[in-house]
Amino acid sequence: MTAPLLALREVTVEFGGGHRPAVRGVTLSLAAGEVLAVVGESGSGKTVTAMSLLRLLPDTAVLSGSALLAGQDLYRMSPAELRAVRGGRVGVVFQEPMSALNPVFTIGHQLVEAVRAHRPWSRSRARRRAVELLELVGLPDPEQRLRAYPHELSGGQLQRVVIAMAVACEPALLIADEPTTALDVTVQAEIIDLLRDLRDRLDVAILLITHDMGVVAGLADRVAVMKDGEVVEQGDVLDLFARPRHPYTRELLSAVVSLSPLDEAVVSTLPAAVPSAKAALVVDDVTVVYGGRFGRSAVRAVDRVSLHVEPGEVLGLVGESGSGKSTLASVVTGLRSPTSGRVVVAGRDLSTVRRAERRAARGRVGVVFQDPTSSLNPRATIARTIAEPLLLHPRDVDADRRVDELLELVQLDVSLRSRYPHELSGGQRQRVGIARALVLDPALLIADEPTSALDVSVQARVLDLFRSLQERLGFACLFISHDLAVVERLADRVAVLRDGEIVEQGPAADVLTRPRHPYTARLIAAAPVADPVVQRERHTRWRELTG
Amino acid sequence: MLRRDRWALAGAVTIALLALLAVGADLWTAIEGQDPYTYRTEALDPATGAPAGPLGGVGADHWFGVEPLTGRDLFAIVAHGARTSFLIGLAATALSVLIGVLLGATAGYLGGALDRVVTWSADVILGFPYLVFMIALAAVVPGEVPRPLLLVLVIGFFGWPSIARIVRAQTLTLRTRGFVSAARSLGAGPAHVFRHELLPNLWGPIIVVSTLSIPGKIGLEAALSFLGLGIPPPTPSWGRAISAAIDWVATDPMFLVFPGAALFLATWSFNVLGDGLRDALDPRTAVLR
Amino acid sequence: GANEQPQGAGQAAATRGGTLRVLSEGQTVNFDPAKSASLAVTSLALVHRRLTAWHNKPGEQAKVVPDLADVGKTEDGGKTWTFTLQEGLKFSDGTPITSADVKWGVERSFAPSVSGGLGYHKQLIDGGADYRGPFEGAELKGVETPDARTIRFRLVRPYGDWPWVVSTPAFAPVPKGKGAEPDYAEHPVASGPYQLAKYQKGVEAKLTRNPHWDEKTDQVRAGLPDEVVFQLGQDASVVSQRLTADSGDDKSAFGSSFVSAAQLAQLSGNASAKQRVVTSKSGALAYLALNTEKAPLDNPKVREAFQYAVDKTSFQIASAGNAQLAGDVATTLITEGIPGRERFDLFPAPPAGDPEKAKKLLAEAGFPNGLQNLDFLVAKTNNAPEKAQALQASLARAGIQTTIRTLDGDAYTEETSVAPTAKFDLTLASWQPDFPSANANIQPLFASSEIGGGGYNLSRYRNPEVDKLIDAAQATVDPAEAGTKWAAIDKLVLQDSPIVPLIYTRNSFLRGSKVTNLFIADFPAYPNYLQVGLTS
Amino acid sequence: MGTAKFVGSRLAGAVLVLFLVALSTYAVFYLVPADPALQACGRPCTDQNLALAREFMGYGDPWWRQFLDFAGGLFTGRTFGSGPTAIRCDAPCFGYSFAQNTEVLTLIGERLPVTVSLAVGAALLWLVTGVGAGVVAALRRGTAWDRIALASSVAGVSAPVYLVGLLGILLFGFTLDVVPVGGYVPFTTSPVDWAWRLALPWAVLAFSHAAVYTRLTRAQMLDTLGEDYIRTARAKGLTETKVVGKHALRNVLLPIVTVFGVDLGTLLGGAVITERVFGLPGLGGLLIDAVGQRDLPVLLGCTLFAAFLIVAANVVVDLCYGALDPRARLT
């Protein structure tokens, strides 16, 4: 191996305010054309390490150590040099795409800007490049999308935009922080292909931060494992997967859940296919149309969808990115009224009942939002946020105790109570969202990608938590996820959404092992497996399947 | 958190001092041996009516010098004026902020017909010939109505539209933010959303606009006293002293400097305190410094 | 009268020509004679001549003198007055000025569409009471024009001051048949030395020479500058600063508004500017009006206490910084420079007042503890609130507690002079007669007919004997005889103390260094615009 | 709701607002204890003359009747008096000023250019300086720059405009003699003179108005700079100027534009004191004189005009919201 493209030495990052250093003595290196995956516990300092490279951390962060990019220390660069590196030689994919884009500029504007920051191109040429980039990341209708504002795109679509932005100027180093969390497996596979292609064609080095061991297995050359701000183990991917040395690594790998093989599944008992009278949630023929603006065509985000969730049942909602899952969730949670159709929660049609009753009903529904960052009030501490439902629907419990209890349940340190959202890692924020949704012991839980930002070990524990709670309380759950393995583990039934329509619905085991619809089959085929050898094989097969 | 912010602390101390000046006005002037009403023409320059002696007659007898043409003690005027001006300025500001924030946030959050009614009312009030209204009011309101209360009501009322418009604008973007949706999905009603989600994120502009409106309100109090609606002379007021002093800038600048500095300090202190408060309320900047 | 600087002294000789600028606060100047209340020596008189004019020179009493016509003759003791116009008078459009034009002008002033000027004649001319102007064809029967140069007025009662009345703006000629349009003010046909060349409201009014004005027919107008420009809408303080700086065009300008106390104080430190301040020798009577209809001020004894309680010195200081600039202490109603004025002091006290005596009087009147809660109403204009505070403080020395109530101009007028009953106890006012006769000094302020309805009898003084005497004095034609009668009324009224005379307010004006002949006679306390010229 | 419909509904609202303003002006005007006809009565004023003047000016009827007459005049024009002295005021008749012998619309039209020149120039100046200073204060938070920006803002709002104007004239007009004092030269006559004469009034107005922009910008900027998308913008390699001046500023503009709308609307109705100090014949002087002289038609005209501008400015501002922040698009 030649001199590394990127070399981190003894990087330590401290935040003011008496916190422990978030990153301690991290030493890593990365050669051109190499993919280094950084995995580890949520909150272990992966994002902070990556962001420190381009000095994108808040002013409160104090950096020490060195980070050499082709021999030049990034930590000591002049602002002008740094500017040339940012977006030019180093591209970044941010962990939370939904808040990473400026809400007041169109996608196209922001892409064009990214291109023109480093290329002396005309606006129209940059625009052509933007279209090309969106095609590259598999966003349908790129011309149209350029004129969309961030809030008009789904989580996965935004993530692809952020990826497009990061690779816009063909960087030598790509920092990809959870680049696939919001993507369904087919798109995810395409993105991995894209990254692999970049590496092969342009010799791009990739610093890949992810929780998805399948992605690691499919893409990485080397792996570094972080825990508690330190790198506990690093090595070749095959080696590490085969012979994990550090106990944490072992724990991590063992926590990985995989999709059952297609034929090995056991047929479970069939729950009712038609909603019973007691159904916790009935979605009846719901359509949501986003109005077209300035002569643009309207988007039918949800198209005549009917589904239901019985008490004590978990309905997994899977489907393509942009297929209308979050939209459906927003209808169910009452944030958006459907263009047509009916939503019945616990036997009551929420559009007809009185306001007080509707509000009371909300207390029985817990919601986990897809974008944890924006769903947390930046001016409220974690404890206040988690306790908020208790303010709205007073219970006879001690709020403080309840908050501590929940923090523990979602594996968050109680010391985080008084922090503000921006002082947390992505996964920590997501768990705050989960805790808030559970604080009232809801009868119905709507969870939109609740575990996407969690490392597998924490994810496993959260899933266990769901399970046990469900057993204890018997709540119903609409569980939206891209991770088919997770869905399989948790869901009783699965509905597959595509282009706003339900293409298939049935018992989980059934749908995931004997898919009837070709789209479902493709989804299952695309799901990555956390084994480098198997995953590489699967990938080849998938390539053949999609042609 | 404020304790760590030296400037905010300075602001708080200044406010406390001004409040002390107002509350103890009688005591301070008694110590000085003056009062704000007695004419002391002997302290004036017989040729011009301007204060005799340098610096507007500043000395041991008259700490801030004397008022031209009357010889009344300027320190006494400033100290007693603090009562009128401080009280009215603050109370009126509080009233406008209260109305403005409530209406603005409700209009922005709930939208629809309510929004339109609030917007129109704000427009009507902004376009309203308030000068004529004040003149009319001065003549209509019976003398028994306590003037300070009347002033606070009138000034406060005419001040809400601009605050409401800003708050409304902010609310319009805030209401689309995820955390507001999150609260709504939890069954939060407008009151809860306002109190817990909007308000903490609105403090920035509210503090700015309200602290900066204090001098305008004190000036309006002075203007209204000329229309017969304010606190009648000779009750001292900063606004009236300043407006009288403008004519004398060239001859007796100290006449302007003392009440002017008092007004400046009052506004300044509320602004730095506001800054400190804003920073303290903003978790992202609070840790700095 | 300790006025050290004789009026007009130190001013260089005037030459003909140049552009004189008048820096004026008002947004408009009105050159419509029917709508103007302008004095006979200021702006309007530059454009319009009237039947008679005022002779006013510093140190001399004002006198009525011929203008378009002679000073008038009466054969029946003041009920019929005949005036003969001079020969060869022409309007600015070249047409001759005839008695018909003067009559038309007078008639026109009765039309509601153009009313608003001085209207002393309206109730006096026979038939005037229900005359509505000439535009619908009706004629005013009390005005006759036997020939082109003769005009005769028949009055409803004998009126000795009629020659003064015809010096008011309504007696300026308007070409017969013209002036129906309400904006006649913007293109009036001139008879004076200047005509209105350009008029922009809020900006300027520019007067240029009237080629048809004949200097020889006019003994009161010098017509020295080639142009007179009124710069409108100017802030008084800024004007004062500009004139102090005295640069460029401002050298040939003067300010038409009073120089305030603060500005005077500033000027006192500036030798060159100080020299250019022109202060009148006397001026409007500033007085404290006592509401004689309302207890306790309906008691003359109580009112008398006020004569002693007030501190006129502090009032002077509050007005202008010192006694000299403010004006002399007033003890009579008739002001200086008015024929027939007699000096007297019914309530002798030091200028700073005699609070002890006031207390004693109050005690005698049954108020040993003084008076509480008197409503002291003031207008917000003219620094009245500041001056009122000085009075308030001085009254307090005598145990008279007052509460000042400030009102905006018209609200003040409404309460003091329009409303049928008045709520206030005291009010601060000042009066400058519209023409230099004791009549104009006393009748508007003390005749019972002037209570309410827009009249200026603010103290609401009602004394049938005084009313009778006023009527008699008005009917007296001989000025000397009338003068004595007025002086007697002056004393009689003051014995009742309806008002407390304070000072004869001096007015100060500031001129640029090239302005000359800017003098202020004993009456009125305004510069005589007609004589002002420029040095080269 | 489409943009057209939005504008339509706002226009309807504007008409309603103007109607209410006119109605309340009338009502309030008649609460003021003063007789507008008194001015036209002259001195000495007899009851008879007063009644005549009142009748001629149309003040004889009850106020609501007069209001209806006024409203009718907007569409059909009005005639005051009768016979040869009658005054005709064609539709749209905003009334006729007897004090100034001119139709109100003409009066406003004459003075509008001055006020617009003054207001727009000053507004641009304070917008640029205010927002600029606010950005600097936010970026250099806690430094001397921040403190200076604060102190001058507070000085700006605390100092009466009249005082600032007077001192400005004394300093720049007389002592330093760098700018001409007062007077107005139409833009069409000489753009250079126009700007030169307005420079000082602009600066004075800007000084007193900029404060709230500086402070609002600073506060909002500090909020915005912590957002994730600012980090994204930086990660693209944009210059700090672009990051702050574009990405952050754009998100800060909403309240700024709001205040600007209110300020500009109000100012276009007349900057009374500034016009006065600098001898500018603008709407403010007209309005103040009208208040002083109880010239109801002019007062009403000016008020309506000012209200119209305020409403118009606010409609524009509301339309801007959608453009500035697509999420805040009104429905």
Ligand SMILES: Nc1ncnc2c1ncn2[C@@H]1O[C@H](COP(=O)(O)OP(=O)(O)OP(=O)(O)O)[C@@H](O)[C@H]1O
């Ligand atoms: N601005 C901040 N102030 C204080 N602490 C912070 C701040 N940002 C992050 N942290 C802390 O630093 C630690 C590392 O955070 P980081 O975002 O790097 O975690 P991560 O490994 O990316 O986790 P995840 O997988 O959940 O995204 C966390 O414990 C977090 O709470």
Ligand SMILES: Nc1ncnc2c1ncn2[C@@H]1O[C@H](COP(=O)(O)OP(=O)(O)OP(=O)(O)O)[C@@H](O)[C@H]1O
């Ligand atoms: N406000 C909006 N205006 C217009 N179109 C919108 C809006 N919000 C979402 N859409 C479109 O509606 C479709 C469905 O979006 P939604 O967010 O429901 O997708 P999703 O299934 O949650 O996708 P993901 O898995 O990527 O989060 C997308 O094509 C998106 O572009």
Ligand SMILES: [Mg+2]
């Ligand atoms: Mg992270």
Ligand SMILES: [Mg+2]
């Ligand atoms: Mg989604």
